[in-house]
Amino acid sequence: MEHRDDIGAKLGMWLFIFTEILLFGGLFLVYAIMRSSYPDEFHQAAHHLNAFIGTINTVVLLLSSATVAMSITAIQKGNKKLAVILLFITLLCAAAFMVNKYFEWGHKIHIGLYPGSDLMVTLSHGQVMFFSLYYFMTGLHMFHLVVGGIILTIVMIKVKKGTINADRYVLLENGGLYWHLVDLIWIFLFPLLYLIT
Amino acid sequence: MTEEKTHHPEPSYLVDTGKYKGLMAWLTSTDHKRIGLMYMYAIMVFFSVGVILGVLMRMELYWPGQQIYGPQAYNGIFTIHGIIMIFTVVIPGLAAVFGNFSLPLMIGAKDVAFPRLNLFSFYLYVLGAAIALASQFMGNGPPDTGWTFYAPYSIQTQTNVVAAVFGAFVLGFSSILTGLNFIVTMHRMRAPGMTFFKMPLFPWSLYATAWIQVLATPIVGITLLMIIAERWLRIGFFDPSLGGDPILYQHLFWIYSHPAVYIMILPAMGVITEIIPTFALRRIFGYKAIAISSLAIASVGYFVWAHHMYTSGMSTTARWVFSLLTFLVAVPSAIKVFNWVTTMYKGSISVKPPFLFALGFIFLFMIGGMTGLSLGALATNIHVHDTAYVVAHFHYIVFGGVGFAFFAAIYYWYPKMYGRMYNIKMANWSFVFLFTGFNLLYFPQFIIGMMGMPRRYFDYLPQFTFGHQLSFWGGILLVIGFVIMLITLFSKKGAKAPDNPWGGRTFEWNIPSPPPVENFDIMPELGVNEGPYDYK
Amino acid sequence: MHPETVHITPYRSHAWVLITLLTFTVITVTVTWIDLSALTVFIALLIASVKSFIVLTYFMHLKYESTLFRVFVFIVLFIYVLVILFTLADYAYR
Numbered sequence: 001m002e003h004r005d006d007i008g009a010k011l012g013m014w015l016f017i018f019t020e021i022l023l024f025g026g027l028f029l030v031y032a033i034m035r036s037s038y039p040d041e042f043h044q045a046a047h048h049l050n051a052f053i054g055t056i057n058t059v060v061l062l063l064s065s066a067t068v069a070m071s072i073t074a075i076q077k078g079n080k081k082l083a084v085i086l087l088f089i090t091l092l093c094a095a096a097f098m099v100n101k102y103f104e105w106g107h108k109i110h111i112g113l114y115p116g117s118d119l120m121v122t123l124s125h126g127q128v129m130f131f132s133l134y135y136f137m138t139g140l141h142m143f144h145l146v147v148g149g150i151i152l153t154i155v156m157i158k159v160k161k162g163t164i165n166a167d168r169y170v171l172l173e174n175g176g177l178y179w180h181l182v183d184l185i186w187i188f189l190f191p192l193l194y195l196i197t
Numbered sequence: 198m199t200e201e202k203t204h205h206p207e208p209s210y211l212v213d214t215g216k217y218k219g220l221m222a223w224l225t226s227t228d229h230k231r232i233g234l235m236y237m238y239a240i241m242v243f244f245s246v247g248v249i250l251g252v253l254m255r256m257e258l259y260w261p262g263q264q265i266y267g268p269q270a271y272n273g274i275f276t277i278h279g280i281i282m283i284f285t286v287v288i289p290g291l292a293a294v295f296g297n298f299s300l301p302l303m304i305g306a307k308d309v310a311f312p313r314l315n316l317f318s319f320y321l322y323v324l325g326a327a328i329a330l331a332s333q334f335m336g337n338g339p340p341d342t343g344w345t346f347y348a349p350y351s352i353q354t355q356t357n358v359v360a361a362v363f364g365a366f367v368l369g370f371s372s373i374l375t376g377l378n379f380i381v382t383m384h385r386m387r388a389p390g391m392t393f394f395k396m397p398l399f400p401w402s403l404y405a406t407a408w409i410q411v412l413a414t415p416i417v418g419i420t421l422l423m424i425i426a427e428r429w430l431r432i433g434f435f436d437p438s439l440g441g442d443p444i445l446y447q448h449l450f451w452i453y454s455h456p457a458v459y460i461m462i463l464p465a466m467g468v469i470t471e472i473i474p475t476f477a478l479r480r481i482f483g484y485k486a487i488a489i490s491s492l493a494i495a496s497v498g499y500f501v502w503a504h505h506m507y508t509s510g511m512s513t514t515a516r517w518v519f520s521l522l523t524f525l526v527a528v529p530s531a532i533k534v535f536n537w538v539t540t541m542y543k544g545s546i547s548v549k550p551p552f553l554f555a556l557g558f559i560f561l562f563m564i565g566g567m568t569g570l571s572l573g574a575l576a577t578n579i580h581v582h583d584t585a586y587v588v589a590h591f592h593y594i595v596f597g598g599v600g601f602a603f604f605a606a607i608y609y610w611y612p613k614m615y616g617r618m619y620n621i622k623m624a625n626w627s628f629v630f631l632f633t634g635f636n637l638l639y640f641p642q643f644i645i646g647m648m649g650m651p652r653r654y655f656d657y658l659p660q661f662t663f664g665h666q667l668s669f670w671g672g673i674l675l676v677i678g679f680v681i682m683l684i685t686l687f688s689k690k691g692a693k694a695p696d697n698p699w700g701g702r703t704f705e706w707n708i709p710s711p712p713p714v715e716n717f718d719i720m721p722e723l724g725v726n727e728g729p730y731d732y733k
Numbered sequence: 734m735h736p737e738t739v740h741i742t743p744y745r746s747h748a749w750v751l752i753t754l755l756t757f758t759v760i761t762v763t764v765t766w767i768d769l770s771a772l773t774v775f776i777a778l779l780i781a782s783v784k785s786f787i788v789l790t791y792f793m794h795l796k797y798e799s800t801l802f803r804v805f806v807f808i809v810l811f812i813y814v815l816v817i818l819f820t821l822a823d824y825a826y827r
Contacts, residue, residue, distance in 0.1 A: 125440025132432035191777035515823035
């Protein structure tokens, strides 16, 4: 393609990010309504969440966001090797997040706390709503994390091959934007789910 | 179309120049003009399916009691009629067809900003539509929830809701990507000298539309995902037996689905704004007012959703707030109508088919809009809520408005699309049948609705029989008009079209019909003193 | 795009942004040990908003993009807040 418009590409990415913000926005709206309907049950239910794992995951995601941002600096300075390393660290962070989530969800499912379970039926309405929201929101967030991971893997390969370089790196920037979005959503999910005890 | 090569050195976009020939050349093309036409064919196919379902409903309602099929089949038919007509016909509608075909031409661009993404959203559209159609034939029978998928029934019914909901989700994604593409196109690819306020008004309406597509569709996306999760995982957000709130579903659904009405109608208004000055031989009256009113409709229209829910049990405060906002959105709509009428005043009007359909649009849109106000008012709404009056109202807007604007747009840009003229007399006859049939079909619904005929009912009391029968015959006239239109457009090749058959004043009329692949041999520019409609 | 006009953020500033974000994370976690009852949600959301503002401005480079991008972000967030408020017009007065 002879025509190239990096600002246009970034504008497109931002518009896509807006749609993602509103996608989660719908969920946060449900959260707000449900929480105002069942404030006490939400507090009780949140005790079942492991704030420690949540905090670890927050730190992991923030770190991965920083490394993506730094990889852009690296590519701008022409330091291809460093850019690849930083992207690789980001992917490691994503993997660490997933492993944490696996144990977190695994534990809850093990003790029978999941939507539609027998234990769930015995809980109060507010607690059911909390766990439903918990699974739906973190699940959808995790889906976005996986997608972001795939995008960044492709980006990393392209950096390695040199198709993303100091002159044209808008794909890296857009991949980074998407990754920061995953981080942004977690910034709100974390206190709203884990820190309301 | 090789004979055009003698006249224009560049081959037209209808000639295959790439790797593939024939159908494959179309299916792999990222040319915005070809994608626009592919949308048009697809939409016409789905529209025909929707029309057939509509006729089936009218046949069943010809007499009270059961005629040709049972109540469950009726529920399935009105549901899928709604899903097809809303999600696969009118929401992509004008934006996908004429936005794709004309927008880059009108702003002097070679293509949209992301041509491959454009083709991708077409395939998403086809996929979503296929899933929605397949929901009819798979699983435990067609969904019977109505196109609104209201919870908690949509969670409880045993019919195939998930497939239909997922189809709507995919279609929404396609719509988002089209909107995103158009916004970037308009920001980055306008011709040199064409500032935003020198952009023609159809692109302006598409700009407002695209923002609603980007900002409202995700909300219904997540809502539909929640419905699927409710059915599969019992998360219960909308299920009162688990502590959920069904009214919350209605909020979330209408936060998108009311703005969706503006996704449909704004491009329609844009088309009318192009057609009327062209055929009245006058400059559009109040250019800026029309441009800004598009944005005003889009932004106020985002906040009127709960006027669908007056009888749902929401708070009294919310009811008057949303009623007030609903009345506000009528103001920019009326501004447009006044400007169209003023444009025609003292104009030298040539009554060609596109203009006839534009007039039809104004007439039907006025009726639809005015009855919308009586529905937006709290007290009258309670009386006619969920009656045939509502059915008549939204058909006047969605079919009388969007549909007629769609027909007007086809007749307007057809010479540019194919480089051929059509039979004007036949086109006029199609208007007569469509317009008469339309009013005969839907106007009686206003009356029996006020008398108390509920919507979505399989059976009815004998006093509504005459109204339903009038509607049936109106439907038949409408189908005849539609068939005449298809024959006019696609039966045989007409005479060769000149570059500018109507005397249009925007960029696209200054290039060959049909346009070359790259649109412009010399990229157009607007001079400092030239306005959006000075290009001729 | 001309490479010479591009703003290159130094590694050091990214590191500082990260440290700031981590500090806010520590604050938001420790604040929950104090019982502030009704204020808890407010503070949690406030800190989250500050954090996302930092992410948007520095990591997502909004500071160095054209004004258009910032205006768009503002409009989107504004619309979302209005949607919440109008929905609450129902729930708060039921």
